[in-house]
Amino acid sequence: MLKKQVIISACLLGENCRYDAQTKVNKEILHKYKDYEIIPFCPEAPLFGTPRQRISVIEINGKNRIITNETNEDVTQKLQDEINSFIIKYPQVKEIVLKSKSPSCGLGTTPVLDEDKFFLKYGNGIAAEIFLKQFHYTNIRDEIN
């Protein structure tokens, strides 16, 4: 029998793909999905390498943009392209588990900053935002929700 598929943020699975080359393994998640086919997901590491400078969600003219912390580069489009090319490979996935607080993966837990980089509110990372639009019938959760 085919296993159910779940997309999980790769750093929760033990991959050292975070900006600081560390991981954030979540044993509870690993245990919960032990009988699933796990599909690791990380849009940042393939694009920007590991380690890399941090990125942030910045609200500019009412829209969220993803900006690098040190060089102030707008990398929104690059991330959108990377995430969209991942999504088309997995149209049938019914569960997604995302790393909290991340500018890419966070679901309602990501700090959104104003243009002066002061905290504005909590919102979604760019991948969570795209997943919510593309996977209408899928259970999408943040690791802490």
Ligand code: SF4
């Ligand atoms: S939170 Fe998402 S983008 Fe950041 S390292 Fe983990 S999987 Fe990659």
